[in-house]
Amino acid sequence: TAAPRAWPPRRPWLRAGLGQLLARTDTEQRIEIHKLRQGDNLILGFSIGGGIDQDPTQNPFSEDKTDKGIYVTRVTQGGPAEVAGLQIGDKIMQVNGWDMTMVTHDQARKRLTKRNEEVVRLLVTRQSLQKAVQQSMMS
Amino acid sequence: MYRDEEEIEREKMLLSEANSSEYKLSVSPEMDIMEYCMKEWRGNTPAAKRIRKGYEAVAQKFASIRRIRGDNYCAFRATLFQALSQAAQLPRWLQSKDFTMLPENLLSKYDWIKQWQLRQKPGKRMGEIKDEIKEYLILLRKKWKNISEIKGPLEKQEACDKLFKNEEEEYSLYEALKFLMLNTAIELYNADKSGKRVPVFSWLLFARDTSSNPCQLMHNHLNHIGHSGGLEQVEMFLLAYALQYTIQVYRLYKYSTDEFITLYPNDPEEDWPVVTLITEDDRHYNIPVRMCQETML
Numbered sequence: 001t002a003a004p005r006a007w008p009p010r011r012p013w014l015r016a017g018l019g020q021l022l023a024r025t026d027t028e029q030r031i032e033i034h035k036l037r038q039g040d041n042l043i044l045g046f047s048i049g050g051g052i053d054q055d056p057t058q059n060p061f062s063e064d065k066t067d068k069g070i071y072v073t074r075v076t077q078g079g080p081a082e083v084a085g086l087q088i089g090d091k092i093m094q095v096n097g098w099d100m101t102m103v104t105h106d107q108a109r110k111r112l113t114k115r116n117e118e119v120v121r122l123l124v125t126r127q128s129l130q131k132a133v134q135q136s137m138m139s
Numbered sequence: 140m141y142r143d144e145e146e147i148e149r150e151k152m153l154l155s156e157a158n159s160s161e162y163k164l165s166v167s168p169e170m171d172i173m174e175y176c177m178k179e180w181r182g183n184t185p186a187a188k189r190i191r192k193g194y195e196a197v198a199q200k201f202a203s204i205r206r207i208r209g210d211n212y213c214a215f216r217a218t219l220f221q222a223l224s225q226a227a228q229l230p231r232w233l234q235s236k237d238f239t240m241l242p243e244n245l246l247s248k249y250d251w252i253k254q255w256q257l258r259q260k261p262g263k264r265m266g267e268i269k270d271e272i273k274e275y276l277i278l279l280r281k282k283w284k285n286i287s288e289i290k291g292p293l294e295k296q297e298a299c300d301k302l303f304k305n306e307e308e309e310y311s312l313y314e315a316l317k318f319l320m321l322n323t324a325i326e327l328y329n330a331d332k333s334g335k336r337v338p339v340f341s342w343l344l345f346a347r348d349t350s351s352n353p354c355q356l357m358h359n360h361l362n363h364i365g366h367s368g369g370l371e372q373v374e375m376f377l378l379a380y381a382l383q384y385t386i387q388v389y390r391l392y393k394y395s396t397d398e399f400i401t402l403y404p405n406d407p408e409e410d411w412p413v414v415t416l417i418t419e420d421d422r423h424y425n426i427p428v429r430m431c432q433e434t435m436l
Contacts, residue, residue, distance in 0.1 A: 043436070053430060054431055105432050105434065
């Protein structure tokens with residue numbers, strides 16, 4: 001089998017015709033992650049992709065293919081991030097008040113993994129189709 | 140470093156292969172890294188498995204690979220192409236007012252530079268060494284400036300593709316790089332002689348029988364680059380120092396050793412930009428493109 005790619009494969013349902021017929025709404029979510037200590041490390045339980053030094057066309061989650069923001073690409077089941085409500089595809093806008101929309105991949109990693117911070121408060125935007133479906137069914 | 144017959148033949152084959160299908164392009168269009176790897180390395184020998192694992196590791200950070208024309212300039216080609224593709228400004232040393240006076244200044248101090256091997260231009264009469272090299276340096280600065288001023292990444296990429304199309308212009312840039320390496324070697328040699336601290340690779344560079352001083356380096360190494368030889372590893376350090384860039388190389392045959400990813404220089408300055416190359420064997424270089432890193436937190 002082929003080796004895992006750097007990004008998870010494109011999700012077909014995000015590009016389905018349905019997504020184009022219905023309005024997408026971006027909702028802001030505040031997520032508070034309590035890191036889990038594993039030996040010497042503090043684990044958050046999710047993966048990030050993106051950054052101003054990265055190629056934005058490889059990002060399957062962004063609507064705008066020039067978007068160089070930081071995105072959540074995987075969430076570990078049962079990990080601190082999932083427990084806190086973080087979801088795959090979320091775009092991270094801020095971490096503890098620090099802007100994350102114009103940072104390199106490595107800067108983003110550093111902001112999230114500060115050794116003396118056991119809690120990180122994230123501001124994320126999430127593309128939501130469910131709300132639009134509900135609204136169209138009710139009208 | 141001095142290639143034997145078999146290697147020269149292999150090089151010729153690669154060159155004619157490149158020439159027949161993409162004769163204009165010195166840097167081929169991009170291809171998915173794992174697709175490329177599976178196509179090139181099908182066997183099950185330990186070497187093949189090692190190289191494939193190496194490509195998998197590269198694919199953790201980069202999506203595509205671009206093949207580089209395989210002549211003895213390929214290290215220059217790969218490094219310069221990567222540097223220009225991401226150039227946002229002129230490097231400090233290119234901004235210096237005395238930059239184009241370098242050939243004249245050095246020639247007046249060191250008579251032996253008169254034996255610098257200029258690249259033969261078919262049909263063109265060779266001028267004075269200092270004038271020819273000055274032309275190369277002016278061209279390097281002009282191209283770097285133009286490309287770094289392009290804002291859009293797509294347009295910047297197109298400009299690089301236009302420059303690297305196997306014409307004399309491209310080769311003049313490599314000759315400029317060669318001369319800059321000589322200049323850096325002279326600086327390091329003099330610094331060492333006068334008791335100043337120099338990087339370790341500088342000792343290695345001049346510890347070779349064939350290059351115990353800059354004059355020998357020129358005669359036995361630099362004059363041959365692009366013709367009968369490419370860049371040895373210690374000369375990759377010299378190139379990195381001359382450009383003030385960190386050259387990061389995935390050396391695939393060294394997978395699972397601590398030399399798998401080698402940095403030239405190996406303790407890089409913070410503010411030197413990084414360019415990344417791939418080599419299967421330390422002879423031929425290709426370039427990875429499209430960074431798409433994913434990090435587990």
